[in-house]
Structures are given as structure tokens and as C-alpha cells.
Amino acid sequence: MKLPELNLSSRTITSKNAAFVMGIVNCNEDSFFSGSRGGAERAFLLEEEGADIIDLGAESTRPGSRYISEEEELSRLIPVIKEIRKKSSIPLSIDTRRKSVMEAAFNEGADMLNDISALEDDPALAAFAAEKKIPVFLMHKRGIPSEMQSNTSYENVFREVDNYLKERVEYALSQGIDSSKIIVDPGIGFGKDLEANKILTARCGELCGGKYPVLMALSRKSYIGLITGRKTEDRLYGTIICNFISMLSGASYVRVHDVAPCVDMLAVLKSFRESGLL
Numbered sequence: 001m002k003l004p005e006l007n008l009s010s011r012t013i014t015s016k017n018a019a020f021v022m023g024i025v026n027c028n029e030d031s032f033f034s035g036s037r038g039g040a041e042r043a044f045l046l047e048e049e050g051a052d053i054i055d056l057g058a059e060s061t062r063p064g065s066r067y068i069s070e071e072e073e074l075s076r077l078i079p080v081i082k083e084i085r086k087k088s089s090i091p092l093s094i095d096t097r098r099k100s101v102m103e104a105a106f107n108e109g110a111d112m113l114n115d116i117s118a119l120e121d122d123p124a125l126a127a128f129a130a131e132k133k134i135p136v137f138l139m140h141k142r143g144i145p146s147e148m149q150s151n152t153s154y155e156n157v158f159r160e161v162d163n164y165l166k167e168r169v170e171y172a173l174s175q176g177i178d179s180s181k182i183i184v185d186p187g188i189g190f191g192k193d194l195e196a197n198k199i200l201t202a203r204c205g206e207l208c209g210g211k212y213p214v215l216m217a218l219s220r221k222s223y224i225g226l227i228t229g230r231k232t233e234d235r236l237y238g239t240i241i242c243n244f245i246s247m248l249s250g251a252s253y254v255r256v257h258d259v260a261p262c263v264d265m266l267a268v269l270k271s272f273r274e275s276g277l278l
Contacts (some may be wrong), residue, residue, distance in 0.1 A: 003252060004213065007180060008111045009133045013091055015052045018270040019247060021262055022093060022255040023051035024219065027058040027076040028068075040083035047090050050263035055114055055255055056080060056105075057095030067144070073101050078108060085109040093137070097121040099128050106132055114215075116141055116190070118168040119175075130176030137183045137215050137253075138168045142191030152193040161186050161200060162207050169208060183253060184208055185215040189222060197223040201242055205250020216246040217255035240265050248278075 005014045015021070023046030025038055043054045058076035059068050073096065081092060085108060093112040094105045099122045102113050111134070118138040119126045129136050140161045142151060154160050165184045172182055184207055186200040197218070204214045218224070224238035225231065236258055243254050243262060247269055256262045272278040 006135060008091060008135060013052065017052065017263060017266040018273065019251060019266055020052045020253045021050060021259055021266070022053040022055045022253060023259045024255060024257050025054055025056050027056060027080050039080040043084050044088065046259045047088060049259035051090070051259045053091045053093050053112070054084070055093040055095055059096065070098055070100055073098065074104055077101065078104055081105055081108040081110055099124040103128060106134065113137065115139065116187070119172060126172055126175035126177060133178070133181065135181040135183065136172060136177060137185050138165060138172065139185040140164050140187040140190065149191065152191055152196065154196060157192065157196040158199055158203055166208055169212060183213045183215050185217060188216065188218040194223050194226050201246050202249055204246050210250065213252035214250060215253035215255060216243060216251045218242050218246070219256040219258070236261060244269065
């Protein structure tokens with residue numbers, strides 16, 4: 001299965017891996033995994049390890065976290081983008097819900113929008129992404145991070161997440177975002193319990209009828225800890241197998257804290273696929 005290219009605003013990217021690897025850089029002190037916190041130097045390290053994309057976030061969205069002000073988000077994020085762009089042209093994805101933040105980041109050289117609100121929180125964001133031809137990641141969540149784990153009950157989690165993502169895709173299209181620039185994300189750990197996360201990992205490639213690439217962002221998350229009994233710092237092996245399962249299901253993007261081990265996993269998977277064995 002050939003990985004499709006992705007058209008950014010001014011260039012086209014692809015990957016030698018079996019999926020695009022997004023390395024996580026959290027420009028804050030509140031992310032659930034301390035190893036992801038940092039700035040430009042962490043980004044350069046992840047690029048050396050084989051990341052195709054760096055995902056920069058200044059606002060923690062872990063369960064129980066609270067949103068920050070626009071000013072604080074910008075003050076954390078923009079200096080890091082500037083430092084990265086002094087040395088590297090690696091594609092940058094911006095984890096934000098705000099048009100003002102995405103616009104400032106884009107003007108400094110950022111390339112992609114990773115919106116946990118799926119373009120719901122800021123009515124101006126979709127039109128800006130369409131105008132600038134920015135690829136967008138649309139994620140499912142229930143409620144806001146400070147409350148989302150208080151309601152994890154679904155009648156049919158796959159159907160409900162699938163229907164939500166279809167609705168947000170239609171909204172994005174209606175705002176002028178090209179279908180080739182839409183990637184969907186089931187939102188592992190965002191208002192879901194263990195069984196829901198397992199179902200969505202195993203069936204991620206079926207979302208939206210397989211019409212849109214899927215991002216899986218499950219690295220070191222709590223459901224892996226529930227399965228393995230491991231703390232956040234010790235969930236690497238569980239993360240690798242969960243990403244492998246999602247790849248077998250059809251994921252095209254993996255958002256990870258640990259780039260080098262993920263790249264190795266993807267190299268093995270790609271080799272087996274090229275031999276016709278998977």
C-alpha cells in the first residue's frame with residue numbers, strides 16, 4: 001500500500017516510512033509525558049531520528065487540563081517556530097484551536113493545522129485554512145479536556161465517532177478546504193474508556209468509509225497503561241504494538257513521542273508489505 005503524498009500550502013511532502021511520523025514537541029510544562037516537553041532542540045532531535053513532521057503544541061489538552069489564553073499560547077509557540085526555521089524546513093503541524101494562533105504560526109513558516117476541536121471552537125479557523133491551503137487534522141473529542149473523562153459512555157462508539165467525523169469533514173468541505181487536505185483522528189483518550197480506545201485503534205481505517213487518511217495519536221496514553229499496568233514513562237513497548245495494530249487497520253499518520261522506535265517498526269512493516277507477506 002503506497003502512502004499518498006500530502007500537498008502543503010507551497011510544497012508537497014511524502015515519506016519513506018509506511019506512515020507519516022509526527023514527532024511531538026510540547027512547548028509547555030503541563031503535558032502528560034515530561035519527555036515530550038521542549039522546544040527547537042527537541043524538534044531537531046526528532047528530525048534526526050526520522051520524523052517527517054513536527055507537531056508543536058503550546059496548550060496542554062491532556063484529560064483534566066485547562067485551556068490557556070491566546071497570549072500565553074502565542075508566547076510559548078512562536079519563538080520555537082522561529083528557532084526551528086533558522087535551521088530546518090521540516091514540516092510543522094500546529095496543535096491549536098485558534099485562528100489567530102494558526103495565522104501567526106503560518107506567517108512564521110508552519111504548514112499544517114492539528115485541531116482537537118475539529119474546527120468547532122473558532123468559526124474563523126476553517127476559512128483561514130482554506131484560504132492558505134493548509135492541511136487540517138480533524139479530531140473527535142467529547143466535551144473539554146477538564147471534563148471529558150467524566151462521560152465515556154457510548155451506545156456504539158465507532159458509529160458515533162464516525163458520524164461526528166463525517167459531519168466535521170462536510171463542514172470543512174463547505175468552508176472551502178480541499179478534500180485532499182483533510183485527515184481524520186478518532187481522538188484516542190479524549191472522552192473514551194479502555195474498550196472504546198481498543199475498538200477505535202483496531203478499526204481506525206474504516207472511519208469515514210476509508211475516504212480520508214487517518215491520524216492515530218495514542219502514544220503512551222492511559223489505555224496502554226490500563227492494559228500493561230505500566231506508568232507513562234514505561235509505555236513505549238505498548239505504544240509500538242498499538243501503533244502497529246492501527247497501521248494494519250489503515251492509519252496513514254502516527255503521532256508519537258518516541259520517533260526512532262516508531263520508524264524502526266514502520267520499516268519492518270513496510271518490508272513485509274513489499275514482500276507481499278502482509
